[in-house]
Amino acid sequence: MKYIVRPYRRGEEQYVADAHCRLNTAGGRLLRSMPRRSPWSLPARSSRLIGSVMLCQSGEAGEGQVRLFLVEPDYRRCGVGSALMKVVLDGAKEMGYTRLMLWSAEPLTDAIRLYERAGFHITERVKNTEWRPDGDLVYEIKMVKECL
Known part of the structure; x- marks a missing residue:
């Protein structure tokens, strides 16, 4: 499969928010919380966007945060996630970050495996009942x- 990152x-922030809304319940809050000056990368096939990732400064000096990592379902297991992670790691090196962090959710096992293959490890698990419309418990996972 051919695509570019x-x-x-x-104007593409609307795609990112819409995609996250379609694929998880946290997406509705994204447009308000997206930093406007952080480097984003988006994979595209022809003119169709098929994912996103953003690398921004976390609240800690020297630490970057991976945000808004998404690959459209039809394009998973095709190398798109690995390509996005390579962009993140190259960007972190270029920006001089000594540490990266991200938040994920326990049900996202494929994403967590991708992050672990890239060298991230779980440092924290936090209960969350706001992400699911039914109020069921989801564990947020912090990885570093x-x-x-």
């Missing part, structure tokens, strides 16, 4: 990677 273009 390219920088974000103005040291960048030497």
Whole structure:
């Protein structure tokens, strides 16, 4: 499958918010919380966007945060997630981050495996009952990677 990973273009934040809304319940809060000046990368096949990732400064000095990582379901297991992770790791090195962190959710086992293959490890599990419309419990997972 051919696709490219390219920088974000103005106006594509709506795709990111819509895609997250379609695929998980946290997406509705995204547009309000998305930093506007962080580097985003989006994979595209022809003119169709098929995912997203953003690397931004976390609240800690020298630490980057991976946000809004998404691959459309029809394009999973095709190398798109690994390509996005490579963009993140290269960007972290370029930006001088010594550590990366991200938040995921326990049901996202394929994503967690991808993060672990990239060198992230779980450091925290937090109960959350706001992500699911039925109020069922979901565990948020904090993962960290040291960048030497």
